[in-house]
Amino acid sequence: MNLTRAQRAQLALALEVCATPTPGNVDRHREYPDLRFEHFLAGAIGAHDGLELAAEHGPDATGIGRAFEHAVEGMSQQEGGNTQFGALLLLVPLVRSAAKGSLSPDGATAVINTTTSGDAAEFYRAFDHVNVSVKSPPENLEDLDVRLGADAIPAVKERGLTLKAVMKHAVDRDGIAREWINGFERTFEAADRIENKGGTVPDRTAKTFLELLAAEPDPFVAIQHDEATAQETSERAAAALAGEIDPSTLGESFVSEGINPGTTADLIAGGLYVALEGGVSV
Amino acid sequence: MNLTRAQRAQLALALEVCATPTPGNVDRHREYPDLRFEHFLAGAIGAHDGLELAAEHGPDATGIGRAFEHAVEGMSQQEGGNTQFGALLLLVPLVRSAAKGSLSPDGATAVINTTTSGDAAEFYRAFDHVNVSVKSPPENLEDLDVRLGADAIPAVKERGLTLKAVMKHAVDRDGIAREWINGFERTFEAADRIENKGGTVPDRTAKTFLELLAAEPDPFVAIQHDEATAQETSERAAAALAGEIDPSTLGESFVSEGINPGTTADLIAGGLYVALEGGVSV
Secondary structure (H helix, E strand, O other), rough: OOHHHHHHHHHHHHHHHHOOOOOOOOOOEEEEOOOOOHHHHHHHOOOHHHHHHHOOOOOOOOOOHHHHHHHHHHHOOOOOOOOOHHHHHHHHHHHHHHHHHOHHHHHHHHHHOOOOHHHHHHHHHOOOOOOOOOOOOOHHHHOOOOOHHHHHHHHHHHHHOHHHHHHHHHOOHHHHHHHHOOOOOOHHHHHHHHOOOOOOOOHHHHHHHHHHHOOOOHHHHHOOOHHHHHHHHHHHHHHOOOOOOHHHHHHHHHHHOOOOOOOHHHHHHHHHHHHHHHHOOO | OOOOHHHHHHHHHHHHHHHHOOOOOEEOOOOOEEEEEEEHHEEEEEEEHHHHHHOOOOOOOOOOHHHHHHHHHHOOOOOOOOHHHHHHHEEEEEHHHHHHHHOOOOHHHHHHOOHHHHHHHHHHOOOOOOOOOOOOOOOHHHHHOOHHHHHHHHHHHHOOHHHHHHHHHOOOOOOHHHHHHHHOOHHHHHHEEEEEEHOHHHHHHHHHHHHHHOOOOOOHHHHHHHHHHHHHHHHHHHHHHHOOOOHHHHHHHHHHOOOOHHHHHHHHHHHHHHHHHHOOOO
């Protein structure tokens, strides 16, 4: 016996929030008054059934849009709100590609390429379960605003958009959409970094978090603040990596400033899943 | 939608280890070098399928011995060893009684009363998945030593013992066996205490942990040390409750002394499950 693929994805979610410090994000040692550690644990546990759907394969498998929507519904059975929406949006196609025996940039892209407008509709439905902070779409795409939830489905169907096409429209403003379109490049990079370090998995993960954040501004910080803040956040992460700031102190600062590099956390969760499938264990 | 019963039991396991400080036990802020926080999270996630079996009901439901053995197998898919054996031994009959619509001391006892020698055999098999620290049985019961694992099954069958009867033999030396025989008295007391406090669920849980530990010596501490140490541990917990010692400081002391009130943690996990079924939410 071993953990199932769905359970490995759940463990990835749990390990991401267990790793500390992940400055600005909820972790073992830091939380926000209304978004607490236990909300993430409940989110990871509740996502099980949707992740099980993602782990199906073969011609009769449930679409990944529906698997995602169901995982989000399960995740949202706690009072913290959106805990792992972005992480699940990475995990679902990764789990499916693993189930198909090809957990790789090409394998994940092959899964993305099979998405339909039915998957897109389910994706929109997922936004009805939880409030997600996203950037507004450009004016010509206002009818596709994900914040419309299921109300956008007629426009999605009229335009005949697959879920991949929906993501392509968001690639410039959303870090998860970028992963979908770019072969999950940063997710697999996170996995490599986690696999190749020493120490406990949470310690390796925390280090990798800082490395990813230092390397590229977090799109979620840009949404909640602005591009300049996101850029500065990365520079401060780089300073922590260089030993110029204590990462825990940086965490306190980010929390008090409301700087929450959530996309980087999502990439870490995806990377942890890939690493767990690759043989990393706790 | 809502969490399933199995997921609520998993959440109970996760919340128990999330609550801090629970002096002497692994929690968010304290762990042992080889028994770490992430092992408990992996244990909670891995226990899913066995807990799903426990949540069956009706005449064709899987026996609770088998549900327990399967939950333990899943729990043990991590490198920390025994994380939640005792907690699962409480949770499995509680989940079954909840599934039967009667989560109460009487309902749980009714479940216990239906156990067979087949359940007892599966219980012994569970010990093959993980090393569990237990007291040696008296001389006339040496062939029933749980540490024999499946090798004890012939003796169990020869004596025609149900799982309840096996527990009855251990009632004087094991705190979980005592719960099985005494209508889960302390488990339901833990639930009441968690339900009736204010604050976050982890905070209520940590307080309840100290209360339970102060009220009765922990049998697991007695096994790992002796009765006097267990008694003294309770007195120190009482002092922490009274504000004479900081509970976190007490936690550091217990960890450095290797005092690990594991049975109290198990009771808390059971109590959390009952509280979650009763409407407590995170």
